[in-house]
Amino acid sequence: NAGVMQNPRHLVRRRGQEARLRCSPMKGHSHVYWYRQLPEEGLKFMVYLQKENIIDESGMPKERFSAEFPKEGPSILRIQQVVRGDSAAYFCASSTAGSSYNEQFFGPGTRLTVL
């Protein structure tokens, strides 16, 4: 499968627990973006990363959320002490480069449910 991979596809957490969402970009892509889609709302940009660098985190909530894209392995979006308002679909996208002309391709998403 040469597409963007995300796991887990579904994640259930209780309030106060941690959620870790993983994303492996398409083969040949080195730029990763995370977006969140709240129920009945549009997709919102969260963070843009390259290997070992956060390029733009202007859409990330100031607390509890963090992201990384290590030299080896997938990109990880981490949510600490989850609350019910974090319940959403989290999508990862990747592109070959960081230009605005580069198309972004989305993974299947992780649907987070906070009980």
Add this chain to the structure above:
Amino acid sequence: QKEVEQNSGPLSVPEGAIASLNCTYSDRGSQSFFWYRQYSGKSPELIMSIYSNGDKEDGRFTAQLNKASQYVSLLIRDSQPSDSATYLCAVTTNYGGATNKLIFGTGTLLAVQP
């Protein structure tokens, strides 16, 4: 003012008709424009990208861009029931210095009636 605006719909068209989906954006510095299709419960799927004024055709899809009017549209010819989905307009903008994050509209729900 929202950065990217779309009519939420639903837009209902009969099978075989042309579906016309519209999108306006607020940032005149926007450089790239994309249409994604999203089926219920699924992830967005890129169907068209357009960067310069005019029309771009790909199969049954035609994207139209008018930067002076800050308007982008998607035409779907010979609509099929399988085209029933939410269509998301996305724009990259220079706002905040980042030129490649996608700003999405809330999407237009298209329903193609058999």
